[in-house]
Amino acid sequence: MKKPTLFVLAAGMGSRYGGLKQMDGLGPNGETIMDYSIFDAIRGGFGKVVFVIRHSFEQDFREKIIKKYESLIPVELVFQELDYLPEGFSLPADRVKPWGTNHAVLMGKEVINEPFAVINADDFYGRESFKILADFLSQLDGKENDYCMVGYRVGNTLSESGAVARGICETNTEGNLTSVVERTHIERMDGKIRYKDENNDWVEVDENTPVSMNMWGFTPDYFRHSADMFIDFLKENKENLKAEFFIPIVVNNLIQAGISTVKVLDTPSKWFGVTYAEDRPMVVNKIKELIERGEYPVKLF
Numbered sequence: 521m522k523k524p525t526l527f528v529l530a531a532g533m534g535s536r537y538g539g540l541k542q543m544d545g546l547g548p549n550g551e552t553i554m555d556y557s558i559f560d561a562i563r564g565g566f567g568k569v570v571f572v573i574r575h576s577f578e579q580d581f582r583e584k585i586i587k588k589y590e591s592l593i594p595v596e597l598v599f600q601e602l603d604y605l606p607e608g609f610s611l612p613a614d615r616v617k618p619w620g621t622n623h624a625v626l627m628g629k630e631v632i633n634e635p636f637a638v639i640n641a642d643d644f645y646g647r648e649s650f651k652i653l654a655d656f657l658s659q660l661d662g663k664e665n666d667y668c669m670v671g672y673r674v675g676n677t678l679s680e681s682g683a684v685a686r687g688i689c690e691t692n693t694e695g696n697l698t699s700v701v702e703r704t705h706i707e708r709m710d711g712k713i714r715y716k717d718e719n720n721d722w723v724e725v726d727e728n729t730p731v732s733m734n735m736w737g738f739t740p741d742y743f744r745h746s747a748d749m750f751i752d753f754l755k756e757n758k759e760n761l762k763a764e765f766f767i768p769i770v771v772n773n774l775i776q777a778g779i780s781t782v783k784v785l786d787t788p789s790k791w792f793g794v795t796y797a798e799d800r801p802m803v804v805n806k807i808k809e810l811i812e813r814g815e816y817p818v819k820l821f
Contacts, residue, residue: 523658528554562592571595598627634740643734667783
């Protein structure tokens with residue numbers, strides 16, 4: 521049985537946080553959220569880690585990040601830059617915004633030939649989620665169009681500091697994804713979870729409604745679909761300097777066309793991250809609690 525690969529989207533780190541300062545030490549020995557993800561991935565059954573970053577912080581990244589893991593698991597780096605475009609396309613002169621998460625995924629196509637998971641570098645996903653994902657992906661070797669997504673229960677993903685954006689998922693009776701719609705304003709009000717719809721009306725959702733936290737599982741044919749759709753995306757959006765090519769765009773298109781199925785894997789894990797500056801002390805405390813419960817060692821690596 522082939523071990524799956526973990527693909528970590530980290531190209532946005534420099535832009536959002538000013539260099540690698542964002543490698544914010546939240547654990548007792550300066551561990552970052554990403555360190556916990558790699559630790560969980562290794563013990564969950566992943567066999568390789570691929571990071572997508574930008575060339576501008578490659579040296580820093582190799583020295584501060586890669587060195588920690590390379591004796592424990594094979595690690596590779598790939599790069600995402602604005603001008604990495606298909607043949608026949610050139611970078612619009614005024615484009616400064618990155619092309620989005622699925623453009624980042626495309627950068628892995630030369631080094632990933634096995635089922636793989638995609639995660640964000642700065643989200644804390646939880647031990648169970650990596651195990652659930654690795655178990656599913658390890659059964660997919662040689663298959664095509666058989667994907668999955670870890671569906672977090674919306675009540676386990678909210679911030680106490682304000683509203684959050686989440687991809688609200690709908691599933692069919694088989695537990696497969698039928699649609700994922702980004703809702704940009706979700707919060708708990710008077711004990712109930714609500715989001716604002718496109719008409720600015722409040723819509724209540726159940727505590728256990730699955731949401732996407734950008735934790736996906738794919739087989740390598742996903743690169744082929746993505747490359748084809750990226751060409752269509754560029755043709756349609758060449759004048760739009762802010763349009764982004766997100767993973768849910770590709771996933772929704774493949775589902776609607778009946779090409780792929782995406783199993784929604786339920787997880788009891790509580791997601792957390794630093795959405796707001798005020799979230800940082802809460803994240804530090806949650807990690808401390810997990811260590812005290814014995815879920816993580818005091819020193820990871």
